Amino acid sequence: MFKPKSFRLEELLPPSSFLPVRLRVVYQRDPERLWRCFPVPFLWTLDALRERYGVMTVNNWYFLKSEEWDKPYCRRWSGYRPLDCEVGAELSEHRFFRAFDTIFRDVQPGEVWADMRDNPDLPCFSYIQRIEAYEGMGWFHADFGTHDRFGKAIRVIPYKGNRAGLPEYIERAAA
Numbered sequence: 001m002f003k004p005k006s007f008r009l010e011e012l013l014p015p016s017s018f019l020p021v022r023l024r025v026v027y028q029r030d031p032e033r034l035w036r037c038f039p040v041p042f043l044w045t046l047d048a049l050r051e052r053y054g055v056m057t058v059n060n061w062y063f064l065k066s067e068e069w070d071k072p073y074c075r076r077w078s079g080y081r082p083l084d085c086e087v088g089a090e091l092s093e094h095r096f097f098r099a100f101d102t103i104f105r106d107v108q109p110g111e112v113w114a115d116m117r118d119n120p121d122l123p124c125f126s127y128i129q130r131i132e133a134y135e136g137m138g139w140f141h142a143d144f145g146t147h148d149r150f151g152k153a154i155r156v157i158p159y160k161g162n163r164a165g166l167p168e169y170i171e172r173a174a175a
């Protein structure tokens with residue numbers, strides 16, 4: 001079974017009390033089985049980004065006390081989100097185990113977007129299908145969902161029309 005080197009399962013899931021009941025039961029009996037929920041390219045990309053940009057956080061609730069789970073600095077919805085989770089869009093890729101939001105310790109999202117625009121064929125971007133980008137966005141969203149130019153370009157999802165200066169599609173030179 002493929003597991004990323006630099007992340008534990010809890011960094012990609014919310015606390016187990018928020019999991020749908022069947023997933024919660026699996027988590028309680030044998031959590032390692034839940035690695036299978038995530039596409040391998042998703043897990044592989046996390047390690048590849050970690051290698052290129054350094055320390056990064058997806059969810060951090062596991063490292064905090066449960067009293068802190070509703071604090072602004074606690075991240076618990078940055079990986080998988082249950083279908084009935086109130087955070088995010090109704091068909092968000094997060095609901096299908098296909099998206100993560102991450103904060104890099106040493107680089108800003110804008111630096112990663114610029115690197116992607118200038119070097120779209122870097123291995124760490126090869127499986128990413130869509131990103132979100134807007135001026136002032138504090139995290140890096142990557143997902144592995146489909147879109148009209150799947151395989152040929154990375155789609156940039158704007159917020160209120162703002163894409164932080166990026167084009168709608170970042171072309172893959174090799175495509």
Ligand SMILES: [Zn+2]
Binds near residue numbers: 094099100101141142
């Ligand atoms: Zn996201």
